[in-house]
Structures are given as C-alpha cells and as structure tokens.
Amino acid sequence: MKQSDQVKCPVCGMRVGPHQNEIIYQQMQFAFCSEQCKARFLSHPHLYIGYPGEPAPRQRGQVELKRRRLALRQPLSVEGAALVQELLSGLMGVNEATASGETIEVTYDLLQVSLEELEQALTEAGTRLGGDWVERLRRALIHESEETEIEAREATPPHHYLP
Numbered sequence: 001m002k003q004s005d006q007v008k009c010p011v012c013g014m015r016v017g018p019h020q021n022e023i024i025y026q027q028m029q030f031a032f033c034s035e036q037c038k039a040r041f042l043s044h045p046h047l048y049i050g051y052p053g054e055p056a057p058r059q060r061g062q063v064e065l066k067r068r069r070l071a072l073r074q075p076l077s078v079e080g081a082a083l084v085q086e087l088l089s090g091l092m093g094v095n096e097a098t099a100s101g102e103t104i105e106v107t108y109d110l111l112q113v114s115l116e117e118l119e120q121a122l123t124e125a126g127t128r129l130g131g132d133w134v135e136r137l138r139r140a141l142i143h144e145s146e147e148t149e150i151e152a153r154e155a156t157p158p159h160h161y162l163p
C-alpha cells in the first residue's frame, strides 16, 4: 500500500490502511489499527474527535498517563510475575508494567487503555496461572472512579452544537 493511502488511527495515532476496522461515525469515516482502539473510540468518541470548533484532548496531542499499583495478598512466582508483566505490556498504550512478588505496577495512557482491558489481561494471566489467580488478580485491581475521571476529560459541546 502507498503511504499516502494511509490514515491515522484516531486513538493511538498509528498509520493504518483506510478500511482497516472501519466505521462510520457521524457521517465521518474512521479506520483503526486494532479492535482495542476501535472499542476505546466507540466508548468515548469525544475524547478523540471533539466537536466543531472544539478539539478533543487527543487532537490536542494530550496523553493522560495513569499509574496503578496493585497489591496482592499472595506473592506471584517468578514465572507468574513474568507472565503478568508480559500480558500487561502487550496492551497498546501501556508504557510500563512491572510485576514482582506481591506488587504489580502499570503505567498507561488513559486515553488508550480502559480498566476493562487491564482486567482482561489480568484475567488471561490468572487463567494461565490456574488456582485462585483469576480471583486474586481481579481483586487487586480496585475499581475506583476511573471512568468518571475520564468522562470529565471529554471535550464539552459548545452551546450551538446540536447532535
């Protein structure tokens, strides 16, 4: 494919083919690098496209880094820690993930990664570790007011905007 045919994934900025994971939203066409970015866009579109005359945080080049520190009741084995680290690092938008003993730390861009995606990665790790690990890892991921936090960052519609 010619470089000039490519468009930007509105969530992560990666260059993609114009029809990759394509959707039509408010008569505009968008292509996404991955199902993850597409789901992220559809759950909070105005983080990425804004309103007429009102750019979205992503369009202003904003990155919202968030750091979460998860405390486990039982320590992970060395292999378990490596697996958790690998699965979290594999998510697009995760800057850094470390796991050792009873602590998991993950730094990620709130505009690219949702709590559900972190939870899915931890569930996957727990499933592969067996025993009670699914439950232990999920319990460690405290559900705080993150979604509220992120909604407050969406572009606000100007008064003349009628959907």
Ligand SMILES: [Zn+2]
Residues within 6 Å of the ligand: 009, 010, 011, 012, 013, 014, 032, 033, 034, 037
């Ligand atoms: Zn993307």
